[in-house]
Amino acid sequence: MPVSASSSAPSTRSAPSFGLGHDSGVAVLDKASLLLSVLEDGPASVSRIVRVTGLTRPTAHRLALALQRLRLVTRDARGRFLLGPRLSEMAVVEHGDRMLALAGTVLTGLRDRTGASARLYRRCEDRLLCVAGAETSPNVAETVPVGTAFPMRSGPVAQVLLAWEEPDVLCRGLVGARFTATVLAGVRRRGWAQSTGERSSGSAALAAPVRGPGGRVVAALCLSGPVGLLTEEPAREFGSAVIDAALRLGEASDT
Structure with missing residues (x-):
């Protein structure tokens, strides 16, 4: 019996769709820009960043920590990320x-x-x-x-x-x-x-x-x-x- 393409294809997470202002041609910069745009609306947990951006959780967490080291992002008392000083x-x-x-x-x-x-x-x-x-x-x-x-x-x-x-x-x-x-x-x-x-x-x-x-x-x-x-x-x-x-x-x- 032939197997349908839908049943045999591996399950993958779709890549985030970068909108206007997030398409520099450099993927890591686009992802960082997307993450920062989420924080423009206020503090956000990693889960919220993942949900809004479509980034994988490891990628979102890694980017947020890198931006924190650059002081572009900081954290509040609840551990949420927010725009930095x-x-x-x-x-x-x-x-x-x-x-x-x-x-x-x-x-x-x-x-x-x-x-x-x-x-x-x-x-x-x-x-x-x-x-x-x-x-x-x-x-x-x-x-x-x-x-x-x-x-x-x-x-x-x-x-x-x-x-x-x-x-x-x-x-x-x-x-x-x-x-x-x-x-x-x-x-x-x-x-x-x-x-x-x-x-x-x-x-x-x-x-x-x-x-x-x-x-x-x-x-x-x-x-x-x-x-x-x-x-x-x-x-x-x-x-x-x-x-x-x-x-x-x-x-x-x-x-």
């Missing part, structure tokens, strides 16, 4: 010039309003870098020239730039730091960090996060000056002004 960082690079273009106006306005020096910092690997500033003092010893870098070991700027990082980055940043995870938890809860006497005796500083696309912290705005001006609790007097200025810069980076 690298995507926001790349968006910040694209839009960052707009923030810097506005920084001079915003920092100068904050300086004139408060009488204290206003500066903008970004994280550069394990250091914080001054990228813009409006100084009040002509004394070179009290100024921070644009381009000056400091270790991320102390101070409110370092705390703000580290407090909202991914847990593994945060843990590495605490090694050798003069602040603790408890301090950073307080920064996240309040939305700012302050200090007195850390850079020099009799000085005070207040820093707030500047948020870019996706709400990611992309910079820190810092107000600094003598304790006699800012007091030992600068946030009480100047918190609203600093946060408002940081929001303005964030809006510029998000457009």
